Amino acid sequence: MPTDTERHETVDVVLVNPPSSPEQEFGLLSAAGAPRPPLNLLNLGAVLIEHGYTVKIVDGAAHRLDADAMVETIVAAAPRFVGFTSMTAFIHTSGATAAGLKTRLPNVPIIIGGIHVSTLPEETMDLFPAFDFGVVGEGDVTIVELLQALEQDRDPADVAGLMIRTPDGPRRTTPREPVEDLDVLPLPAWHLLPDYVTTYQPTASRRTRLPSAYIVTSRGCPFKCTFCNNVVHGRRFRSYSVDYIMSMVTFLVREYGIRDLTIYDENLALQRKRIDELCRRLKESQLDLTWSCDARADCIDDELAALMYEAGCRAIWFGMESGNADVLKRYRKALNLEDLEQATRLCKKHGINACGSFIIAGPTETPATIKDTIRFAKRIPLAHFVPIFYTPVPGTSDYPQIAEHGSADLNYRSATMTRVTFVPDGMTVGSVYYWYVRAMLSWYGRPRVLWQFVRHVGPLGLARTGMSFLWQGCKAILGAAVGRRKLPRAAPSTPSQIESNVESSRPRRAA
Numbered sequence: 001m002p003t004d005t006e007r008h009e010t011v012d013v014v015l016v017n018p019p020s021s022p023e024q025e026f027g028l029l030s031a032a033g034a035p036r037p038p039l040n041l042l043n044l045g046a047v048l049i050e051h052g053y054t055v056k057i058v059d060g061a062a063h064r065l066d067a068d069a070m071v072e073t074i075v076a077a078a079p080r081f082v083g084f085t086s087m088t089a090f091i092h093t094s095g096a097t098a099a100g101l102k103t104r105l106p107n108v109p110i111i112i113g114g115i116h117v118s119t120l121p122e123e124t125m126d127l128f129p130a131f132d133f134g135v136v137g138e139g140d141v142t143i144v145e146l147l148q149a150l151e152q153d154r155d156p157a158d159v160a161g162l163m164i165r166t167p168d169g170p171r172r173t174t175p176r177e178p179v180e181d182l183d184v185l186p187l188p189a190w191h192l193l194p195d196y197v198t199t200y201q202p203t204a205s206r207r208t209r210l211p212s213a214y215i216v217t218s219r220g221c222p223f224k225c226t227f228c229n230n231v232v233h234g235r236r237f238r239s240y241s242v243d244y245i246m247s248m249v250t251f252l253v254r255e256y257g258i259r260d261l262t263i264y265d266e267n268l269a270l271q272r273k274r275i276d277e278l279c280r281r282l283k284e285s286q287l288d289l290t291w292s293c294d295a296r297a298d299c300i301d302d303e304l305a306a307l308m309y310e311a312g313c314r315a316i317w318f319g320m321e322s323g324n325a326d327v328l329k330r331y332r333k334a335l336n337l338e339d340l341e342q343a344t345r346l347c348k349k350h351g352i353n354a355c356g357s358f359i360i361a362g363p364t365e366t367p368a369t370i371k372d373t374i375r376f377a378k379r380i381p382l383a384h385f386v387p388i389f390y391t392p393v394p395g396t397s398d399y400p401q402i403a404e405h406g407s408a409d410l411n412y413r414s415a416t417m418t419r420v421t422f423v424p425d426g427m428t429v430g431s432v433y434y435w436y437v438r439a440m441l442s443w444y445g446r447p448r449v450l451w452q453f454v455r456h457v458g459p460l461g462l463a464r465t466g467m468s469f470l471w472q473g474c475k476a477i478l479g480a481a482v483g484r485r486k487l488p489r490a491a492p493s494t495p496s497q498i499e500s501n502v503e504s505s506r507p508r509r510a511a
């Protein structure tokens with residue numbers, strides 16, 4: 001017989017965020033990283049609760065659980081259904097955790113959703129037999145219909161947006177259309193992460209005050225950058241209404257005393273009318289919130305920057321990608337260097353921190369183009385500079401031709417964007433790490449910037465992050481150089497059966 005505590009824990013559905021480590025998520029900057037919430041599971045949890053299910057989230061990433069601890073925690077909740085979310089980098093861990101779970105709860109259906117299975121549905125079902133169902137695309141409607149079909153003994157083949165198992169192998173059901181009107185969805189179920197305002201606080205570069213909350217207010221992006229995967233949400237931009245966003249924000253302020261928001265939309269400013277209205281409502285609301293967001297540089301003009309500042313915006317993150325015009329063009333970013341510079345100047349004029357993320361060592365890059373990026377990032381008025389290793393991931397237009405431009409580690413485990421997984425022709429793994437470290441030191445090593453950081457995170461914070469970065473950076477450069485680490489020409493590097501299956505589906509350099 002279960003004890004009272006066990007009985008109390010029992011739920012209908014456990015939603016799982018797979019384990020990961022600070023090194024995987026933040027790489028050389030792991031000392032500065034902080035746990036971030038699985039926002040998609042808060043959305044899915046809310047829809048399930050609305051339909052009468054009890055739900056628990058097991059967040060292996062934030063709580064640094066290993067696969068065994070994950071299995072124990074999930075088993076203790078005695079769920080009737082389990083749903084994993086997974087990006088590409090965590091698909092193997094998700095598959096392994098699901099396999100462990102299957103031996104303990106053989107009759108509990110296990111569902112996999114998220115960007116990886118949506119991009120490679122057949123392969124995912126082939127590689128990871130513990131997943132009974134795959135959810136392809138947005139899952140808000142599909143998950144409810146699937147659970148209801150299973151409970152009512154109806155055929156899941158009639159539910160759109162699924163990968164199902166048949167005697168002939170995995171099969172797709174009718175495609176699921178993305179949710180057209182996001183306002184029909186319930187508010188995210190923040191209470192499913194009981195430690196929401198203690199565990200999940202953004203790093204100092206992302207927030208202005210504490211406590212801070214992460215939200216997403218739109219889905220879909222009409223652009224076609226060559227390194228970006230938009231498979232789940234597609235090219236059609238859809239957003240919650242401003243009324244909905246205000247109710248979301250007001251709830252967070254009332255329930256959690258939130259004073260700051262990290263708005264994680266891919267481009268908050270895409271629709272001018274919407275961002276204008278949102279800013280006006282935030283300004284009038286007396287909620288006294290500060291916030292940061294991501295936006296494309298070409299969406300920011302003088303009037304909007306002023307309005308965003310008045311509405312509480314204190315930082316805008318721009319995907320700048322490169323300080324070299326040809327490389328930027330190759331990424332099909334549909335932005336030029338003048339757009340990037342102009343946006344940062346407007347932000348500065350209006351008191352908003354402009355922050356830039358840049359890709360290091362993408363296809364066709366050389367040390368000279370990386371130098372252009374460093375010079376550009378130092379010349380424009382940026383408040384933060386974040387270099388990201390170019391990472392080839394399935395579902396992007398670069399991926400099938402990646403071997404034309406260099407060597408690549410296409411092992412899914414490496415797709416965290418925090419380590420070298422691609423080396424353009426003419427460079428080496430060691431030199432890519434070297435240029436990454438040099439870019440960081442060159443940008444952050446300026447006395448004015450260092451002083452800002454001391455004021456922001458204190459001398460101890462700076463020393464801790466700086467020393468850790470230097471130590472890890474030197475280790476990475478030396479390790480790659482001494483071991484003469486090389487990446488294969490677009491072939492995975494580990495020998496297991498799973499990897500060799502993956503290998504067969506990998507792009508190859510043209511003969």
Ligand code: B12
Pocket residue numbers: 020024025026036037038039040041043044061082083084085086087088089111112113114115116118135137138139140143216219228229230232233264265266393394415416417418
């Ligand atoms: C917000 C965001 C985050 C947030 C929240 C992520 C989350 N788990 O919710 C934070 C900041 C935590 C984050 C972190 C990272 N992210 Co991120 N993130 C995004 C972003 C901009 C929007 C995603 C989002 O919230 N959309 C709204 C929600 C509702 O949609 P969703 O997550 O896709 O979920 C829907 C479906 O996928 C499906 N679904 C998802 N899971 C499940 C599970 C079940 C059971 C079911 C049924 C359905 C289902 O239903 C959901 C609702 O419709 C995307 C860009 C994009 N285009 O997707 C990048 C993106 C997903 N991130 C990416 C990456 C690489 C990362 C990091 C690895 C980066 C890093 N090193 O820090 C980390 C990993 C952290 C971790 N341990 O998981 C890549 C993934 C690439 C890939 N192929 O794997 C993307 C695509 C960005 C990009 N274009 O490269 N991210």
Ligand code: SF4
Pocket residue numbers: 221222223224225228229230266296319333
């Ligand atoms: S990088 Fe940004 S602008 Fe480009 S396709 Fe991805 S989300 Fe859209």
